[in-house]
Amino acid sequence: MSGLDVIIRGGTVATASDTFQCDVGIRGGRVAVLGHELGPAGNVIDATGKLVLPGGIDSHVHFSQPSGPDIVMADDFESGTRSAAFGGNTTVLPFCLQEKGSSLREAVNRYHKLADGNCYVDVSFHLIISDPTEQVLGQELPALIEDGYTSFKVFMTYEDLALSDREILEVMSVARETGALVMVHAENYDAIRFLTDRLERASKTAPYYHAVSRPVVVEREATHRAISLAELVDVPVMIVHVSNRESMEEIRRAQQKGLKVYGETCPQYLVLTADDLQGLNMEGAKYVCSPPPRDAASQAACWEGIQTGVFSVFSSDHCPFRYDDPQGKLAPKGRTSFRWVPNGIPGVATRLPILFSEGVAKGRIDINRFVALTSTNHAKTYGLYPRKGTIAVGADADIAIWDPDKRVVITHDLLRDGSDYTPYEGREVTGWPIITMVRGQVVVSHGELLGTRGHGSYLSRNKSSM
CATH class of the missing domain: 3.20.20.140 (Metal-dependent hydrolases)
Incomplete structure (x- = not known):
């Protein structure tokens, strides 16, 4: 498929209900196509071995x-x-x-x-x-x-x-x-x-x-x-x-x-x-x-x-x-x-x-419940679904690419907030978001801030669909 701005290739896509292998094609800040062999794009992100999540x-x-x-x-x-x-x-x-x-x-x-x-x-x-x-x-x-x-x-x-x-x-x-x-x-x-x-x-x-x-x-x-x-x-x-x-x-x-x-x-x-x-x-x-x-x-x-x-x-x-x-x-x-x-x-x-x-990582919940708890149910509860909270054709291309095996010791300097500490200092976690995309634009990649202040938009919401 031609004319795509971004293709996320080779990853495992997980939503609140499904997990499947496919590429994600993005155009104009939205998910345009899910499939394979999507053709060229302005930017191709290799997500082989990674999770592609809302x-x-x-x-x-x-x-x-x-x-x-x-x-x-x-x-x-x-x-x-x-x-x-x-x-x-x-x-x-x-x-x-x-x-x-x-x-x-x-x-x-x-x-x-x-x-x-x-x-x-x-x-x-x-x-x-x-x-x-x-x-x-x-x-x-x-x-x-x-x-x-x-x-x-x-x-x-x-x-x-x-x-x-x-x-x-x-x-x-x-x-x-x-x-x-x-x-x-x-x-x-x-x-x-x-x-x-x-x-x-x-x-x-x-x-x-x-x-x-x-x-x-x-x-x-x-x-x-x-x-x-x-x-x-x-x-x-x-x-x-x-x-x-x-x-x-x-x-x-x-x-x-x-x-x-x-x-x-x-x-x-x-x-x-x-x-x-x-x-x-x-x-x-x-x-x-x-x-x-x-x-x-x-x-x-x-x-x-x-x-x-x-x-x-x-x-x-x-x-x-x-x-x-x-x-x-x-x-x-x-x-x-x-x-x-x-x-x-x-x-x-x-x-x-x-x-x-x-x-x-410890087997208490599966990846689909993780997505529901952290994204999809929020979108449904607060009137943002299906624009937000899922990876589907027509939805905003809000995507986090995860390395499920990456081990990270949490330290405050990783978090880039305005505080001077984290209550989780020194805690080791398995699984880390390596790329964050907001409406098709990469904001963070491998610990580097690439996005621009002001890219984030205000969202008027519908009523809850829960």
Whole structure:
């Protein structure tokens, strides 16, 4: 076939449903043909012995997000999308945070200004609703959903973010009327404050006690409550970053009842534990995130959720802060108590290699489930399929070529993000993305950045097709 821009030749193509040998022909940024002997092309990439996969879609990342007085997030859109590309991702969905007292529309406009012209991979925005005023619920939110912002997140914890049950019901009602998808950070804020106050009175303020202040029960209770509220309104809901068996089983029970309840888990809940927060001095602050990593039994439960389909998406919850920085993890107030340590860890570039190594290479999941968990289900859940999330004629040529046997010791310098550490430093993984293509353009090749800032585009989304 003539007139192709790129041919990826000799690789094994894997989608969420099939694995097959064929060449991939690309024209005009889209997959034009799948087959053999496709003829000449402007660029031929030899993928012999390699896997040709849909580019990763990370539907849970935080870039340039307001994080409180004197705290600065480590990644903006340039560094965050660059790191995403080094990790085999071709689309990311960061959160646009409405600050209390502010217009939701103004927050969206601000976020576009931060992203425009600065992205290496494609992006789309979720909304975060922190101030559900009559103006927001009656006008701004429905209008934004109509404009393609078809998912939004509510919090059950954090000062200035936590909504009451009544507020959550009001927001869910808008989702019910408009067909949007609600994402929920499920932890009981009052219970966390109660435990935190007790720990501080006992002088238990080191980073490790962050995990003690957020035990499984506060996540499980909030998960049950979020599902109950969604059932009351009859609206689909995604419970994000699930860390343990009890919460996973709340989701499974809801699914068995026929409710449209979806689950997400993340790398930190597969390979980290609360013991990682016990580093000397403030080193444990590097692992402070919410919910916190748990224990080996919780890791096994999260794998069970992945293997049985309770979790349909696997995201990073990339929420980066620099460690050795007074505007990051070592903020002056943070050194006095875990309460003030910025919550979140970097992980957009390590999400795929960790799941591939721990899942595919170790035989816990097959390559098709890997693709579903890391790309296809994200596209379907958040209204991007079939343009994104698969390798098929007509789809965007968002492709990651993997060396399934390549062994890499993770070090921060490989990840090209804006942070100054990775919580996975020194971990060896098997399987690594060696080429990342966004709409037919090579962005990263064998550890070298070839793409240009600004190639990444903003994506307006349809409603969920899950």
